[in-house]
Amino acid sequence: MSTEIILKDLIKKFGDHTVIQDLSATIQRGEFFTLLGSSGCGKTTLLRMIAGFNSVESGTISFNGRIINDMQPNERNIGMVFQNYAIFPHMNAFDNVAYGLKQRKIAKNEIKQRVMEALEVVKIADLAERMPTNMSGGQQQRVALARALVIKPDVLLMDEPLSNLDAKLRIEMRSAIRGLQQEFGITTVYVTHDQEETLAVSDRIAVMKNGEIQQIGTPEEVFRTPSNLFVANFIGKANAFQGEIEEISGNGMRIRIADGTSVFASVQNDHASTGQQVTVTARPNAIMFAKDSGIDAVIRSAHFLGMTYQYTVETMQGITAEVQSDAAYGTLCSVGSKVKLELNENRINVFDTEERAFAKVGSGNA
C-alpha cells in the first residue's frame, strides 16, 4: 500500500526570511506530484522538509496520517534522488545500491538479489562493478534511481533529477522515471523548474511562487485554465493583451482589445462589470493571421522550425507577441510584413486587475 502525504499549514523560516508560507496540500497514494517553480520559490525547501533535512517551524507533515515532523531523515524510509545524483564516489554501482539495504541489516544474499534486480530495472545490470567516475551522467542517474528504489521506500523524492543531463537524455530518463513510478506505484514528489518536463511526467502539478502554491491541478488544467496570470506565464508562453469589458452577456463577456477589435470570452461573469480593465492571454498557437479584421501588427522576426513557423510580431500599441502556426503547408511570411492578429476565442483566458482568472465556462474542468 502506498503512502498519502498531507502537508498542513506548513511554515518554514530561514532567519527572518519566510520561505514557505502557510502551505497545505494533499498528495494522493501512488501519485506523481510535481512542485514546479522558478529558483527561490521554495520548492526544494518544501521537498527537503518532507525528506527531513529541513526542520518544520510550524504545521505538520504526515504520511498516512502519522505526523513525521520530528522523525530523523534516516527513520522516514524515503527514497531520494538528488540533483547531482549524490552517488558515493568511492563505491561501485553495486555498493551504492546496496548501501541502504546494509543499513537495514538485510541478509547478504538477499541484498545481492535485490540490488541486481534494481540494477536490472534501471537497465544497468552490466555496470554493477563499475566505479562512478567511469559512468556517464545518465548511468549515474540510473544508479541513483536504483539506490532510491531498492529500499522499497514509502515515498520517492526527486530534486531536479534531470537538470544535469543533456536534452536527449533528459527525455529518455523522464520517461524511464515515469515508467518506474507507474510500475511500483510509489507516491512521488518531484521538483523541477522545467515546465515541459512537468507536463510530461506529472499526475498533478503544484505551481509555486514565493513559498505559496499558486495552483494545483492536472497538467491539462494548469496549462489550459491557469488560475492566475503568473501560472499562465510560467507554464508555456502566454501573450497578454490589455482590454476592457465592453458587454456582459449570459454566458460570458465581450472584451475590447486595442483599438476596435474585440473578442468574446466564455467565462463566469458574476463579479465582472462593464468598463472593468482585464488582461486577455492567448498561447502562441491560439493566435492566427487573419485576412480582413484583427489587431494590426508587424512581423519582427520569422523562423521556420520544421514542424511550425515561429513569428514575433509587434502591435501598433507596441505589444510584442509570439505567434506559432503549423508549417505543414504555406510559406514563411517575411519580416516587416503587416498582418492582422485574430485570437482563438475558445482558447483565451481572462484575468482581472489582480491577475486572478475568470473561471472558464463549460471547459477546462476535465
Next chain:
Amino acid sequence: MRKKAKKLNFWNVMLLIACFFFLIFFIYPVANILKESMLDKSGSFSLAAFKKFWSRKYYTSAIWNSLAVSSVSTIFSCILGFLFAYFVTTVKIRGMNLVNTLLMVSFVSPPFIGAYSWIVLAGRNGVLTSLLNNLFHTRLNGIYGFWGIVLVFSVKMVPLVYLYVKGALKNMDNSLLEAAENMGGRRWGIVLKIMMPLVMPTLLASMLLVFMRCFADFGTPMLIGEGYRTLPVLVYNTFVSDVGKDVSFAAAISVIMIVFTAAIFLIQRYVTSKMTVEMSALHPVSPRKESGAKNVLVHAYVYFLTFMAILPLLVIFYNSFQKTNGIMFVDGFSLDSYRKAFDRMGTAIVNTFTYSTIAIIIILILGVTIGYLTIRRKNALTGMLDTVVMFPYIVPGSVMGIALLVAFNKRPLLLTGTAVIMLLAYILRRLPYTVRSSAGFLKQINPSIDEASLSLGATSFTTLRSITLPMMAPGVISGALMSWITVVTELSSTIFLNVTATQTLTIAIYTEVVRTNFGTASALSMILCASTTVVLMIFFKLTGKKEIDVG
C-alpha cells in the same frame, strides 16, 4: 530526540578538546611571550626590552638584514622560477620527468642542508673556492653572509615558485595566447602583457610565501650567515647563547617578528582575495619542440637550475662516503661516517621517526576533526576555532620554540626537556595545513552525499564512518605524507626545545655542522634525505601525481 542530543554531545566534546588544546598549548604560550616582553626583571610593567632593541643599531640592523635577504631572495627565486615554469610549459624539455623528480627531491630536503653544502663547496676551504683561488691566484674568502644566504634561499625556493606558476599556466587556455598572436602580439610582448597579468596573482601569492619562509628560516642564516644577523639568529643568540639569558628581551624580539610575519600574512590574504582570475583551460598550452640556439639555451637554463637545486644533495652524498680522519676528510672512501652516525646519533634517528609518526597521527586526528567541525558543524565557537587554528602559521618557528619553552618550564606543566614539548611544536606548526586541507576536501564533498546516506537509513555517525571519512582519506593521507616530510626536516622550533635525550636528526646534523664534523653530518643528512625521498615516492605512487602540493 534523544539520539540528536547524544550526537551533539559527541561533537561538542571534540570541539571542547580542540579548544582546550589551543588555549593551553598555543594561546597561553604566545600570550605569555607578549606578557614577558613587557615585564622587567622585578616583574613589573616596562617597555625597557623594546627600548633596548630600538636604541641599538646592533639589534635593529637584524630587522633590515632579515628584510633585505628575504626580499632579494624572493625576487631572485621568483624571476628564476617564473622563467623556469614558462620555459617548461612552452618548450619540450628532454628528460622532464627526471628534472621534475630532482626538483621535488631537492625541495623536500631540509633547507639548512643547502647552507652546509654550499659552505663545503664555496666556503673558506670550499672546493670551488680553492679551485678559483689556485686558478686566478686570488684570495677569495668564500661565500658567506648576505650573498651566501641569498644564494641558498634563491636556489631552494625556485621549485616552489615553479610549481605555483606552472599550476597557473596549466589553467591558461592556449587560445588566449593564440588570440594575442592573432592580433599581432610579439612573443615577449605576449609573455609580458598576457601571461604575466594572468599569472600575477599566483606569482604574488608564491612571492609572499617565499618571503615568509626566508624571513622565518633559522638554519640557513645561522650556518652560512657568519655574523650576518637576521631576526631568527638574533633571537636564538639572545635566548640560548647569551650568558644572562634575557627572556624578556628575547620575548620582545619574538613579538617584533610576529608583527612582521602577521603583516606579510595579511598582505598575502588580501592579495590572493583581490587578485584571483578565474581561469580553466580546455586546451592547455602544450610544450612545443624547439630547435637551434633557443632550444639549447632553454635546455641549458633548465638543466643548470636543476643541477644547482640538486647539487647540495650530491655534495653530502659524496661527503658521506668520504674517509675521515677526525673531522678532516682524507682521500678514499669508507662507511665510517655512517658507522659513527649510527653509533653516536642512534637515538636521534629513532627519535626522529618516533616523534614524527606520533605527531602525524595526532595532527591527522585533530586536523580532520577541526576541519569537520568548521565545515559541517558551523557555529560561533567553531568559527572562532577556524580562525585561531591559522595563527600558528604566522608564528615563526623560533618564536614558537621560545614560547613553548618559556610557558612550560615550571610546574604544573613542566614539559621542558620532554618529548611532549617537541611533539607540541611539530603539531602546532603543521596543524593549520591539515585543518585547511581537510576543510578543503570536505567542502568539495557535496552535502547531498551525506544526505543521500541519511535518507538511505544511515545514522550520522555511520555516514561519517562509511561515506565522509573514506572520501576524504586519499587527500588527507597524501597531505599527511607531506606533513611528515616537513616535520622530520623541522629545525627552527626544536633547536630551542631539544635536550640530548630528545635530539632529532635535524638537530644532530646542525650540531655536527657547527662542530665542523662534516662527515657525520653528511651521513646523517643522507639518512634524512633518503627517508624524505622514499616518502615522496610513496606520495607519488599513492596519488598518481607527478608533483607535490606546495604551501
